[in-house]
Amino acid sequence: MPPTTPAAPAARNKPLKAKSRMDTRRVWQLLELVIRGHQTENSALMETSLDEATAVVVVASVSELTAALTDEAIPHISLSSTGSPYHIGTLHLRRQVCLSADVTGGVPPVVLKGRVILAAHATLQGLQVRYERAGPQPTVHVTRTGNARLATRALLERCTVVGGAGAPALRLDDMARVSSCVIDGAGAPVGVLIAVGASSNVEGFTVEGCTVRGCVTGIELRGAPAMCQILSNEIFDCRGSGVLCSAGTLATLRGNNILRSGGAGIEVVGGDSRPRVVANTVHDGRGVGVLVHGGAAGDFEENDIRRNQSSGVELNGTAAALLLRSNQICDSRSGVGVLVHGGVGGGVGAGASSCVVGGGGGAGAS
Numbered sequence: 259m260p261p262t263t264p265a266a267p268a269a270r271n272k273p274l275k276a277k278s279r280m281d282t283r284r285v286w287q288l289l290e291l292v293i294r295g296h297q298t299e300n301s302a303l304m305e306t307s308l309d310e311a312t313a314v315v316v317v318a319s320v321s322e323l324t325a326a327l328t329d330e331a332i333p334h335i336s337l338s339s340t341g342s343p344y345h346i347g348t349l350h351l352r353r354q355v356c357l358s359a360d361v362t363g364g365v366p367p368v369v370l371k372g373r374v375i376l377a378a379h380a381t382l383q384g385l386q387v388r389y390e391r392a393g394p395q396p397t398v399h400v401t402r403t404g405n406a407r408l409a410t411r412a413l414l415e416r417c418t419v420v421g422g423a424g425a426p427a428l429r430l431d432d433m434a435r436v437s438s439c440v441i442d443g444a445g446a447p448v449g450v451l452i453a454v455g456a457s458s459n460v461e462g463f464t465v466e467g468c469t470v471r472g473c474v475t476g477i478e479l480r481g482a483p484a485m486c487q488i489l490s491n492e493i494f495d496c497r498g499s500g501v502l503c504s505a506g507t508l509a510t511l512r513g514n515n516i517l518r519s520g521g522a523g524i525e526v527v528g529g530d531s532r533p534r535v536v537a538n539t540v541h542d543g544r545g546v547g548v549l550v551h552g553g554a555a556g557d558f559e560e561n562d563i564r565r566n567q568s569s570g571v572e573l574n575g576t577a578a579a580l581l582l583r584s585n586q587i588c589d590s591r592s593g594v595g596v597l598v599h600g601g602v603g604g605g606v607g608a609g610a611s612s613c614v615v616g617g618g619g620g621a622g623a624s
Contacts, residue, residue, distance in 0.1 A: 313331065313332055313333065313334070314334045314335075314336055315332050315334070315335050315336065316335075316336045316337075316338055316360050317335060317336070317337055317338065317341065318337075318338040318340050318341035319341050319344075320341075320344050320345065320346060322341075323335065323337065323344065323346075327351070327353075327355065330353060332355070333354065333355060333356065334355070334356045334358065335355060335356070335357050335358075336357075336358050336359070336360035337357060337358070337359055337360060337368045337370075337385065338360045338368070339359070339360065339366055339367070339368050342366060342367070342368045342369045343369040343370070343371045343388075344368075344369065344370050344371065344372075345371050345372060346370050346371065346372035346373075346374070347372045347373075348372060348373045348374075348375065349370065349372060349373070349374045349375070350375045350377065351374065351375065351376050351377065351378060351380040352377050352378050353378050353379075353380070354378055354379040354380065355378075355380055355381070356380075356381040356382075356383060357380075357381070357382050357383070357385060358381075358382075358383040358384055358385070359383065359384035359385050367385075367386050367418075368384070368385050368386065369385075369386045369387075369388060370385055370386065370387045370388070371388050371389070372387075372389060373387075373389050373395055373396070373397055373398070373399070374387050374397070374398045374399070375398075375399045375401060376398070376399070376400045376401070376412040376434075377400075377401050377402065378412075379411050379412070380412050380413075381412070381413040381414075381415070382398075382413070382414045382415070382417050383414075383415045383416060383417070384415070384416045384417065385417050385418075386417070386418040386419075386420070387417065387418070387419050387420070388420040389420070389421065389422055390420060390421075390422045390444060391422050392422055392423040392424045393422065393424050393425060394424055394425050395425050396421070396425045396426045396427065396428060396429040396451070397419050397420065397421050397422070397425075397426075397427050397428065398414070398417075398419050398427070398428045398429070399428075399429045399431070400412040400429070400430045400431060400432055400433075400434040401431045401432060402431065402432050411433050411434070412430075412432070412433070412434040412435075413434070413435050413437075414428075414434070414435070414436045414437070414439055415437050415438060415439070416437075416438050416439065417439045417440075418439065418440040418442065419439065419440070419441050419442070420442045420444050421441075421442070421443050421444055421445075421446030421449070421473070422444060422445070422446060423445045423446065423447075424446075424447070425446065425447070426446060426447065426448040426449070426450065426451040426478075427441050427442070427443055427444075427446045427448070427449050427450070427473065428441055428449065428450045428451070429448075429450075429451045429453065430450070430451070430452045430453070430463055431453055431454075433462055433463060434463055434464075435463075435464045435466075436450070436464065436465045436466070436468060437464075437466050437467055437468070438466075438467045438468065439468045439469075440468065440469045440471075441468060441469065441470040441471070441473075442471060442472055443470070443471065443472040443473025443474070443476075443496075444472055445472070445473075445474075446472075446473050446474070447473070447474045447475065448473055448474065448475045448476075448477075448478045449470040449471070449472075449473035449475070449476045449477060449493075449496070450465055450468075450470060450476070450477045450478070451477075451478045451480070452465075452477075452478070452479050452480065452482045452486060452509075453480045453481070454480065454481040454482055454483060454486075462483070462485035462486060462487070463482065463485070463486040463487070463509075464486070464487045464489065465477065465487075465488050465489070465491060466487070466488075466489040466490055466491070467489070467490050467491065468491045468492070469491070469492045469493075470491060470492070470493045470494075470496075471492075471493075471494055471495050471496075472495055472496075473496050473497070473498075474496065474497045474498045475496060475498045475499050475500075475501075475502050476493040476494075476496040476499070476500045476501060476516070476519075477491070477493060477500070477501045477502070478501075478502045478504070479501070479502065479503045479504070479507040479509050479533070480504055480505040480507070481504075481505040481506050481507060482503070482507045482508065482509040482533075483508055483509070484508040484509065484510070486507075486508075486509035486510070487509065487510050487512070488501065488509060488510070488511045488512070488514060489510075489512050489513055489514070490512070490513040490514065491514045491515070492514075492515050492517075493514060493515070493516045493517070493519075494515075494516070494517040494518050494519075495517070495518050496518075496519050496520060496521075497520040497521075498519070498520055498521040499519060499521045499522045499523070499524070499525040499549075500516035500517075500519040500522070500523045500524060500540070500543070501514070501516065501523070501524045501525070502525045502527075503524075503525070503526045503527070503528075503531050503533045503554075503556075504526075504527050504528045504531055505528055505530070505531070506528060506530030506531055507526075507528075507531045507532075507533050508531075508532055508533060508534075509533050509534075510533065510534045510535075510536070511524065511533060511534070511535045511536070511538055512534075512536045512537055512538070513536075513537050513538065514538045514539070515538070515539045516538060516539065516540045516541070516543075517539075517541050517542055517543075518541075518542050518543065518544070519540075519543040519544065519545065520543075520544050520545065521543075521544075521545045521546075521549075522543070522545050522546045522547070522548065522549035522572075523540035523541075523543045523545075523546070523547050523548060523563070523566065524538070524540060524547070524548045524549070525548075525549045525550075525551075526548075526549070526550045526551075526554040526555075526556050527550075527551055527552040527554050528552055528553065528554050529552065529553035529554065531554040531555070531556070532554070532555045532556050532557075532579060533556045533557075534556065534557045534559075535548070535556055535557065535558045535559070535561060536557075536558075536559050536560055536561070537559075537560045537561065538561045538562070539561070539562045540561065540562070540563045540564075540566065541562070541563075541564055541565050541566070542565050542566065543566040543567060543568075544566075544567045545566065545567060545568050546566060546568045546569050546570075546571070546572045546593070547563035547564075547566040547568075547569070547570045547571060547587070547590070548561070548563060548570070548571045548572070549571075549572045549574075550571075550572070550573050550574070550576045550580060551572075551573070551574040551575055551576065552574075552575060553575060553576065554576060554580075555576055555579040555580040555581075556579075556580060556581070557581045557583075558571075558580075558581065558582050558583070558585060559581070559582075559583045559584055559585065560583075560584045560585065561585045561586070562585075562586045563585060563586065563587045563588075564586065564587070564588050564589040564590075565589045565590075565591065566590055566591070566593075567590075567591050567592060567593070568590065568591075568592060568593040569590055569593030569594050569595065569596065569597040570587035570588065570590045570593070570594075570595045570596060570615070571585075571587055571595070571596045571597070572593075572596075572597045572598075572599075573596070573597070573598045573599075574598075574599055582596070587615045588615065595615035596615055
């Protein structure tokens with residue numbers, strides 16, 4: 259005789275629509291099948307039951323979203339497009355949870371209007387977050403959990419983040435991975451700000467395969483460690499620098515396409531800053547292609563720097579550890595290929611001779 263089915267739990271005040279919930283009778287069926295050794299011939303039932311155990315809950319209003327977030331047993335919340343836009347105010351994610359967009363058949367995107375703070379192992383997938391007000395708070399902010407033993411490991415995938423004047427669109431103060439996202443500054447001072455402090459988890463930050471546009475500065479790295487990677491991003495139409503490295507940044511910039519910056523395509527400043535800048539394209543800027551100054555240094559290898567309004571590379575008061583190797587630097591419109599002034603400690607690295615330098619409007623090097 260099969261065991262008696264346990265009583266169903268009390269209903270919620272406002273029930274949530276779940277894609278799948280584990281039915282108790284089917285649990286006993288599954289257990290009986292395993293005991294009898296019929297896993298193979300009944301694999302379909304087993305797979306269905308395991309899928310049901312994932313407990314993905316679909317919500318269609320802010321009140322349902324709030325209720326689902328208070329239930330620690332729900333690891334994945336899918337937001338229906340029928341409830342979009344969700345006027346969230348400030349949404350603070352303090353636990354491990356995934357928020358994703360439930361969109362099918364080309365329906366409108368799922369939009370969160372307000373701010374999102376991630377302070378745990380939280381994930382955002384396929385959502386638009388829009389905070390278009392002027393103010394000091396970023397649209398999406400990854401920060402510490404408040405528990406020194408629990409590091410934040412946030413994940414943003416295929417999201418669109420729209421910023422406002424006065425604050426970064428996306429700020430990362432603790433470890434995060436940002437992948438295949440669109441960061442639309444809409445006049446924000448910074449598209450993506452990685453600001454590493456004493457309490458940050460420096461195991462690593464990654465921004466990969468993203469589009470960053472319409473900001474004053476595209477990506478700003480303040481004290482970003484060597485484990486920080488800025489990979490294969492499209493960064494364009496920034497009014498200032500495309501990428502700014504400061505405050506001892508040691509990050510790697512690899513394979514980025516930086517176009518039409520109003521200032522420098524890549525700017526490195528500060529005596530402790532020494533990023534590794536490899537295989538990037540810096541084209542058609544209205545200023546310098548690469549600017550290194552204020553005692554900064556870095557390794558610049560295999561970059562394609564061309565058609566910038568001023569010099570391709572400008573070195574002003576840089577450190578002895580600076581290395582230029584195997585770069586293509588040419589077609590500067592009014593400057594030279596490489597401009598050195600203000601003193602370069604120890605000169606540029608021994609590999610500088612392997613660069614291809616052509617000035618365009620001026621001489622190749624000065």
